[in-house]
Amino acid sequence: MDLSNSYLNKPNLKTLSLDTENQETPIHFITDGITPTKYFYRRNHFSYPNLNQQSLLLPVYGEVNTPLTFPYCYLRSMPGRSIVSVLECSGNKRAYFNPKTYGDQWQDGAISQGIWKGVSLSNLLNLTGIKNTAKEVLFIGQDQGTRTDLDGIFNYAKSLPIEKALHEDTIIAYELNKSIIPYEHGFPLRLVVPEWYGMASVKWLKEIQVIDYKFEGPFQTIDYVYYPNKYNDKGAVPVTTIKINSIIKQPLNYSLLDTKTHEIFGIAWTGSGTITDVELSFDNGSTWKKTNLYGKSSQSYGWSNWRYLWEVKDKGEYTIMCRAKGSAGNIQSLEAIWNRKGYGYNAVYTIHVKVE
Amino acid sequence: MDLSNSYLNKPNLKTLSLDTENQETPIHFITDGITPTKYFYRRNHFSYPNLNQQSLLLPVYGEVNTPLTFPYCYLRSMPGRSIVSVLECSGNKRAYFNPKTYGDQWQDGAISQGIWKGVSLSNLLNLTGIKNTAKEVLFIGQDQGTRTDLDGIFNYAKSLPIEKALHEDTIIAYELNKSIIPYEHGFPLRLVVPEWYGMASVKWLKEIQVIDYKFEGPFQTIDYVYYPNKYNDKGAVPVTTIKINSIIKQPLNYSLLDTKTHEIFGIAWTGSGTITDVELSFDNGSTWKKTNLYGKSSQSYGWSNWRYLWEVKDKGEYTIMCRAKGSAGNIQSLEAIWNRKGYGYNAVYTIHVKVE
Numbered sequence: 001m002d003l004s005n006s007y008l009n010k011p012n013l014k015t016l017s018l019d020t021e022n023q024e025t026p027i028h029f030i031t032d033g034i035t036p037t038k039y040f041y042r043r044n045h046f047s048y049p050n051l052n053q054q055s056l057l058l059p060v061y062g063e064v065n066t067p068l069t070f071p072y073c074y075l076r077s078m079p080g081r082s083i084v085s086v087l088e089c090s091g092n093k094r095a096y097f098n099p100k101t102y103g104d105q106w107q108d109g110a111i112s113q114g115i116w117k118g119v120s121l122s123n124l125l126n127l128t129g130i131k132n133t134a135k136e137v138l139f140i141g142q143d144q145g146t147r148t149d150l151d152g153i154f155n156y157a158k159s160l161p162i163e164k165a166l167h168e169d170t171i172i173a174y175e176l177n178k179s180i181i182p183y184e185h186g187f188p189l190r191l192v193v194p195e196w197y198g199m200a201s202v203k204w205l206k207e208i209q210v211i212d213y214k215f216e217g218p219f220q221t222i223d224y225v226y227y228p229n230k231y232n233d234k235g236a237v238p239v240t241t242i243k244i245n246s247i248i249k250q251p252l253n254y255s256l257l258d259t260k261t262h263e264i265f266g267i268a269w270t271g272s273g274t275i276t277d278v279e280l281s282f283d284n285g286s287t288w289k290k291t292n293l294y295g296k297s298s299q300s301y302g303w304s305n306w307r308y309l310w311e312v313k314d315k316g317e318y319t320i321m322c323r324a325k326g327s328a329g330n331i332q333s334l335e336a337i338w339n340r341k342g343y344g345y346n347a348v349y350t351i352h353v354k355v356e
Numbered sequence: 357m358d359l360s361n362s363y364l365n366k367p368n369l370k371t372l373s374l375d376t377e378n379q380e381t382p383i384h385f386i387t388d389g390i391t392p393t394k395y396f397y398r399r400n401h402f403s404y405p406n407l408n409q410q411s412l413l414l415p416v417y418g419e420v421n422t423p424l425t426f427p428y429c430y431l432r433s434m435p436g437r438s439i440v441s442v443l444e445c446s447g448n449k450r451a452y453f454n455p456k457t458y459g460d461q462w463q464d465g466a467i468s469q470g471i472w473k474g475v476s477l478s479n480l481l482n483l484t485g486i487k488n489t490a491k492e493v494l495f496i497g498q499d500q501g502t503r504t505d506l507d508g509i510f511n512y513a514k515s516l517p518i519e520k521a522l523h524e525d526t527i528i529a530y531e532l533n534k535s536i537i538p539y540e541h542g543f544p545l546r547l548v549v550p551e552w553y554g555m556a557s558v559k560w561l562k563e564i565q566v567i568d569y570k571f572e573g574p575f576q577t578i579d580y581v582y583y584p585n586k587y588n589d590k591g592a593v594p595v596t597t598i599k600i601n602s603i604i605k606q607p608l609n610y611s612l613l614d615t616k617t618h619e620i621f622g623i624a625w626t627g628s629g630t631i632t633d634v635e636l637s638f639d640n641g642s643t644w645k646k647t648n649l650y651g652k653s654s655q656s657y658g659w660s661n662w663r664y665l666w667e668v669k670d671k672g673e674y675t676i677m678c679r680a681k682g683s684a685g686n687i688q689s690l691e692a693i694w695n696r697k698g699y700g701y702n703a704v705y706t707i708h709v710k711v712e
Contacts, residue, residue: 353458
């Protein structure tokens with residue numbers, strides 16, 4: 001019986017919540033460099049939005065010289081820009097914080113890598129012009145709903161500093177993996193902000209407002225903020241750039257292996273600079289061995305793949321640690337920086353296996 | 357946009373391993389009394405077996421008066437017996453053991469409930485007759501492969517004591533949820549043993565042998581044994597009857613709630629007797645409140661559904677514990693009985709939620 005085309009032995013998204021839908025990429029079971037669209041993680045703040053004809057128009061207004069409304073078809077006719085970029089939710093790996101933090105208990109799969117195509121936002125802002133009072137650019141999504149901590153109805157909305165907004169790789173995307181962006185990932189238009197955690201990449205773009213103040217919406221000043229203290233907001237810092245990070249895809253944590261040669265493999269990524277080394281330790285961090293990096297994206301926004309051939313002759317229990325090093329001098333530490341809302345976990349990745 | 361028939365907001369099986377395929381039921385997101393077949397958990401010991409014309413014949417031999425081979429179509433023509441039964445892997449909840457144990461890290465979803473239809477094994481054994489030397493009945497599956505701990509090729513094989521084999525609800529099943537059993541769940545014929553953990557319900561039945569000795573295959577004497585000690589096999593006891601157990605389906609662990617009335621709901625089940633009460637504690641086990649049991653199966657092999665309306669006025673962090681009590685005097689304890697291979701975890705189910 002040939003099972004190669006069957007529905008068996010296929011990974012699935014891992015369900016964390018439904019309506020609001022949050023599902024993880026089965027990252028340990030996907031070896032493709034680009035995450036197939038159906039395996040892209042889904043991360044929502046509200047129910048899916050209602051779209052209509054109006055949703056195909058993108059107004060850009062505020063501190064601009066000429067407010068303009070860009071039709072979807074016009075954006076698609078402009079010179080396009082393609083980028084391969086990691087998209088990672090800042091709550092990725094939240095499940096590993098100790099003490100635990102509240103919120104969806106993402107393990108390793110709130111991360112995917114896609115080919116995004118769209119128009120540089122800077123091209124649109126060139127057409128509208130920007131007043132020199134401009135401080136930030138505010139992106140408002142079509143999605144809206146209630147929150148557990150505040151009364152009222154809110155749209156999802158996030159701002160970027162003007163410099164990040166004007167980076168040529170900050171794009172208004174209309175394609176993912178060479179097809180129209182699927183509805184659940186932001187059709188018709190989605191902001192894509194490389195190097196920053198996914199919360200910046202606003203889906204279902206409704207409007208763009210150039211503002212002359214610091215935006216203080218709840219997804220800017222309540223959520224997506226590192227709060228280092230449990231009982232007060234002292235030392236709060238906004239969540240922005242993706243921290244250096246890595247996972248071992250295989251073998252899985254607590255798996256049973258035989259005495260043979262096993263390929264250990266995984267990925268590593270960083271928002272600042274590029275990955276220069278991924279190292280493994282078999283002695284609880286005393287010594288580290290370099291892995292082979294391969295299949296690296298030509299652009300700096302993609303993750304790096306790595307592998308290591310591990311010949312194991314002795315039965316027993318083993319702890320394997322993995323850490324990434326970056327061109328910006330950044331490196332994963334043994335401990336993550338705890339914060340109340342559970343963002344940016346990036347401690348050394350550790351698995352335990354038993355060879356029998 | 358009407359999303360009611362879309363592919364959005366649908367739960368998925370949770371992938372633990374592929375080829376050998378092991379995937380969990382998204383149990384927290386399914387409210388049906390009967391688990392829809394596509395959401396049935398998949399638990400395999402080897403790759404899927406190759407079937408052929410021979411697979412539609414079931415030989416019964418050994419310590420019988422007249423060895424007989426039953427064709428699939430003949431079994432389907434015999435008087436059928438339908439049972440609603442929980443099927444639970446003995447590794448369900450393994451992820452919660454502390455210290456951790458090796459093997460697939462099942463959380464709550466290695467459990468499903470189906471309507472199984474087939475022929476009582478006792479009817480077949482009436483036709484063959486049983487010699488009074490018979491001690492056990494051995495069930496051999498079509499699936500085979502290697503193990504990490506032994507050399508050689510093994511078929512999956514398990515035995516039952518003759519008394520359990522002769523129980524009228526121990527059936528050779530050919531239907532699940534009123535359709536032919538899907539290939540991944542044991543087509544064409546699967547043994548179904550109510551009250552026992554799922555490892556007894558051998559899939560892809562190849563042959564049945566009545567034996568006059570104690571079967572000692574690796575899935576009988578190495579796996580599916582409770583080993584209470586880490587470094588030796590003292591006190592080993594075979595895994596048989598499903599322990600009393602329960603889960604809170606919703607709310608999820610570490611979720612954020614608002615100050616309103618929330619429905620807490622879940623399921624409870626036991627292999628011995630029936631569930632008489634499910635209780636919740638909001639004060640770390642000092643006092644317990646009864647929940648409402650509902651939608652209970654008319655047969656004793658099904659799980660019990662329960663719910664509780666929780667009115668919460670004060671913001672803060674809450675711990676909610678859940679325990680089931682059974683007609684056999686059994687009750688869930690605060691601690692599970694640790695065992696080296698991680699079977700039968702059934703401690704009081706505990707979640708933490710934050711009301712904000």
